[in-house]
Amino acid sequence: MEFIRFCFDGVKEIFRGGKLYWSWMGVLAVVALFGASAYLQQLQQGLVVTGMSDQVSWGIYIASFTSLVGIAAAAIMLIIPAYIFHDMDIKEIVIPAEGLAIAACVMSMMFVLIDLGRPDRMWHLLPYIGRFNFPKSMLAWDVLVLNVYLFLTMIISVYLLFSKYKGKEPKFSIYFPLVILSIFSALSIHTVTAFLFSSNVARSFWHTGLLAPRFIASAFSAGPAFFLLTALVMRYTKVFPVKEIAIKRLTTIITIALEINLFLLLAEVFTEFYHQTEHSASAAYLFFGLGGKTALVPWIWSSVFLNISALVIFVLPLKKNTIFLALACLFLVVGVWIEKGMGLVVPGFIPTPLGEVYEYTPTFIEVQISMGVWAIGLMLYTILAKISIAVNLERIRLT
Amino acid sequence: MSTNKITFYSVRYAVAFCAIFFFAFSFSNSSLSIGQEVEEVVENKTETDAEEESEEEDEESDDEEEEDDEAMPWDDEDDEEIKVFKFPQSTEFLPNFPIFKVKYAGFPEFKIKGRLRSSEYFLCSECHDGVELKPRPIIRELRKEHTNINLDHIKQEHGTEKFWCTTCHDTSRPDYLVGLKKQSIHFDQSFLLCGQCHSQNQKDWLFGAHGKRTGNWNGERTILLCTECHSPHSPALEPASPNPPPPPRQGQILVKSVHPEGPRKTWDKFIYSKQH
Amino acid sequence: MSEKNNPAKTVETPENSDVSRRELFKKTAIAGTIAAAGAVSTTIAASNVESGGLSDALDEFFQKHYQEMSKEEMQKAIARLERKAKEKHGKEIHIGNTPPLEGVLFGYALNISKCKGYRKCVDACVAENNQNRDTTIQYIRVLELENESMNFEEADHYYDRETVPHTGKKYFPIQCQQCENPPCVTACPVEATWKEADGITVIDYNWCIGCRYCAAACPYWARKFNWSEPSIPEEKINPETHYLSNRPRMRGVMEKCTFCLQRTRKGKLPACLEACPTGARVFGNILDPKSEIRYVLENKKVFRLKEELNTEPKFWYYSD
Known part of the structure; x- marks a missing residue:
């Protein structure tokens, strides 16, 4: 009964908002x-x-899927300090972060769905009803872990919100096992998505053991960066008073993860280029172009530039300036999106296993659909963040 | 080994064909038609100086005319019809040809699909009847007859002065081939002739690594005779135009693959690096 | 295609439904609902395009996996598919279901010193296997390589010369290698592709979800996708088909070379072999020690493509 009221209040909260909120949602709806x-x-x-x-x-669908799986990890880098090390400052903002995780998860699933040639046959993926090629197919693993992660994150955030709504402390014995599970599944969605690529012997560009660590490192920088960006927006719009200390914590996390990520990328680039074997053709295409074809070169160099400038801002005291910090976060999110999307998925296919260099450029329709998915994801995130903030600020609670 | 035995499936058709042909003959009273036709073909050839392909077309059109005259029960196998049509009218040649012997044992049994002698290669004995016109086994420039034959096989590939028409064509039995040991070889056994020099190819052919099987991959094995693909007088396959390259898929523009610039061969790279 | 040029046509949603949709978006915070709605509308859209009857659409939607269908279900499915193929292509099409032959494992050998790059195999394959002519799917790629190099990155896929062979070049046809350890089969998340008892990797076109993971997994670039609704001129349709190979496909599914299963399971030779004017191709049962292919494999200097990937291809290359 209480739960129904909680849901009802939550839905009501969605329809409460100022001009800014409605215009934001309106724009997103149009894009969607x-x-x-x-x-x-x-x-x-x-x-x-x-x-x-x-x-x-x-193409861009799977590229977006890959980077969104990374963003879905945002929550985990907050959950660990909050619920394992009991960091009270972080605890406040955990639930919006969980909202981001849910939205990113949903978006990544939508990207997989729109990439399918026969979305009407989705049911073939259902275990027992269809034929789920588990455990052989890495894609089957990915579908599984994404769903598990989504489910766990939803349960945890609903439970935590509901406790707060009732004005009670969440029970350690209930949330702790769930949190532990969700930490592992957050790691696993990255690892499995990396394995999805690295298991392909056919594509030497992906076939590297470093891919999974790179995925995790980039996810743990881009995810929190995306969240930090939204936190800054929340603070700026006075929606939610995010504490300075929480932002500092996040910055530290992002900086360390970013450094590790760049180091791993450097290691990869060195191995590819020291002795340019035929296996480094994709890397050569990505960074310098191959046979006069250079479609991806601007992408990857802008990614490198964005990542490095983000790092510079994060390392220097410049980060104390909110604008610079926001800029750095934006750089990082875009940089990692390119690095893991257009910079990883697409060059894996170029040259083809038969050595053909055939370029890929997304069409307008593709971009339109991708933007639609992003819009839906952002709407979802806005709604979830709004509800969680309302609960956190005790704007809605059990009376 | 008994596996060395070859069955000539064309023989059946030869018999049937000759019978029907003679039957048709007795009615139409056109006993000269063979010769006339042959002459026509020869004229065509000299006029146009056409190459093998175009002549084959001529042959096919002849073929069709024949088909129109009589509805053959084996119409679908029109290839054989024309071949047998020009074939020696006796089928008794077979017993005269011993089972061939090759040094390799254990190859799977086979039948031959040969083109036999097509219209352009009319019966040698029509002219070289051994009385008026004898083939001269002297190496010389051919001026009057057979000028259409590309003799790369005895010119380019093995050099002049080495062998001549009569190395392979039997002077005493003009409708047959002759081996190096003066043994008579039927046109359908040409692999015995070719194999005298090209023994590795002959072996590969017998075992299936060279040449082409036709019809099926299991069961009765039918393989193409050497002369199905190689012109005996100029055996190297001629260069031909390829089918078009793969087009780009609908909605996409193909930018043709560009290769890395600069030298591609190892020695060229070496020379290039010295120069720069 | 006129629709393609006119994207506005598909955007034609009435104003009021726009509004209701916006309402809907606002109200549905649960993404699951969106996904479900998407799936349903997709189903309807897809089935509307492809068939007339609703029952056919439902039957197609619920059609079981090839390996799970009973004999009767199989017959019904084939009857429906034949009927629909006739509706679509205007030609009577027979969909066979010949099982693999006992004691047969198909293998292919190709003599690269004989291949002259005429590309006759490529077009014979297209004629035999009912590929989509719009997106010009081809199962065979002939590469033109430097005589002394095997570097595919320097190969020319699009050579278009007056005559071939060109001096100093060699020609290298590549098609599905029918791996014994096919990476595409392990990749498929729904088991829509598998290796048959005669060693041929096949696809159930009615089960494939079109994720294209197999295409990413294949080291030989053998898997081709139906990017658009396949269209074949009526006179060019090959009516003799097999469920697992050359039957008409639909949009959004994978397809691949099956060594002309529809022919080879009846003892005939693959279309590419029949078309080869130089006799470079040898096909047969590699379990039969007396077969021609076994002679080639045991007596010639053979090699396989990318053997280091442990795919164990059943397609060998050799030279004289």
């Missing part, structure tokens, strides 16, 4: 609708409307 119409077109004509080809059979 544009995306939906483009998706309709893709459904009717097939994936021929995308820029993908037999040569480059995964």
Whole structure:
């Protein structure tokens, strides 16, 4: 009964908001609708409307999926200090972060869905009803861990919110095991997504053991950075008074993860280029172009530039300036998005296993659909953050 | 080994064909038609100086005319019809040819799909009847006859002065081939002739690593005779135009693969690096 | 294709439904709902395009995996597929279901010193296997390589010369290698692709979800995707098909070379072999010690592509 009221109050909270809130949601809704119409077109004509080809059979969809899986980890870097080390400052902002995790998870699933040639046959993926190729297929693993992570995150955040709503302390014996489980599943969604790529012997660019650590390092920098960005926005718009100390903690986390990530990237680049074997052709294509084809070169160098400037800001005292900090976070999010998306998924296909250099550029429809998914994800995140903030600020509670 | 035994499936058709042909003959009273036809073909050849391919087309059109005259029960196998049509009208040649012997044992049994003698290669005995016109086993420039034959096999590939028409064509039995040991070889056994020099190819062919099987991959094995793919007088396969390259998929523009610039061969790279 | 040029056409949602949708978006915070709605609308959209009857659409939607269908279900499915193929292509199409032959493991050998790069195999394959002519799917790629190099990155896939062979070049046709350890099969999340008893990796086109993970996993670039609804001119359709190989496919599924399963399981030779004008191709049962292919494998200097990947291809290359 209490729970129903909690849900009811939560839904009510969604429809309460100022001009800014509604215009933000309105813009997102329009973008989402544009995306939906483009998706309709893709459904009717097939994936021929995308820029993908037999040569480059995964494009911006899977690239976005990969980087969003990273962002889904944001929560875990807050949950660990908050619920394992009982850091009270972080605890406040954990639940919005969980909201981000949920939204990122949903978005990444949507990206997989829109990438399917036959989305109507999704049910073939259901264990027992369809034929789930588990444990052999890494994609099956990925579907599994993503769902588990989404489920766990949802349970945890609902439980924590509900406790707060009732004005009670959450029970350690209930949330602790869940938190531990969700830490592992957060790690596993990264690892498995990395394995999804690194298990392919056919694509030497992906076939490296460093991929999983790189995924985790980049996720633990980009995820919290994305969250920090939104926290700064929340603070700026006075939606939620995020404490300075929490921001500092987040900055530390991001800086360390970013340093590790860049180190791993450097190690990778060294190995690829010291002796340029045929296995480094993709890397050569990515960084310098191959045979006069250079579509990805601007992407990766801007990613390198963004990552390094983010690092510079994070390392220097410049980060105390909110604008610079926000800029650094933005740089980092975009930089990692490129590095793990266009800089990892696409060059894996170029050159093809038969040595053909065939380039990929997303079509307008593809971009439109991707933006639609992002809009839906952001709407979801806004809603979840709004509810959790309302509960946190005790704007809604059991009376 | 008994596996060395070859069955000539064309023989069946030869018999049937000759019978029907003679039957048709007796009615149409056109006993000269073979010769006439042959002459026509020869004229065509000299006029156009056409190459093998175009002549084969001629042959095919002849073939079709024949088909129209009589509805053959084996119409679908029109290849054989024309071949047998020009074939010696006696089928008794077979017993005269011993089971061939090759040094390799254990190859799977096979049948031959040969083109036999096509219309352009009319019966040698039509002209070289051994009385008026004898083939001359002297190496010389051919001026009047057979000028259309590309003789790369005895010119380019083995050099002149080495052998001549009569190295392979039997002077005493003009409709047959002759081996180096003066043994008579039927046109359908040409692999015995070719294999005298090209023994590795012959072995590969017998075992299936060279040449082409046709019809099925299991059961009765039918393979193409050497002359199905190689012109005996100029055996190297001619360069031909390839089918078009793969087009880009709909909605995409293909930018043709560009290779890394600069030298590609190891020695060229070496020379290039010295120069720069 | 006119639709493609006119994206506005598909955006035609009435104003009021726009509003209701916006309402819907606002109200649905649970992403699951969105996903579910998407799945349902997809189903309807996809089935509407492909068939007339609702029952056919439902049957197609619920069609079981090839390996799980009973004999009757199989017959029904084939009857439906044949009917729909006729509706779509205007031609009677027979979909066979010949099982693998006992004691047969198919193998292929290709003599690279004989291949002259005529690309006859490529087009014969397309004619035999009913590939989509719009997106020009081809199962065979012929690479033109420097005589002394095996570096595929320097190969020319699009050579277009007056005549081939060109001096100093060699030609290298590549198609599905029918691996004994196929990475594509392990990759597939729904077991829509598997290796048959005769060693041929096949796809159930009605089970594939079109994720293209197999295409990423294949080291030989053998898997081709139906990016658009396949269209084949009526006169170019090969009506003799097999459920697992050359039957008409649909949009959004993978396809690949099956060594012409529809022919080879009946003892015939693959179309590419029949088309080869130089006799460079040898096909057969590698379990039969007397077969031609076994002679080639045991007596010639053979090699396989990317053997180091432990895929154990059943496609060998050799030279004289």
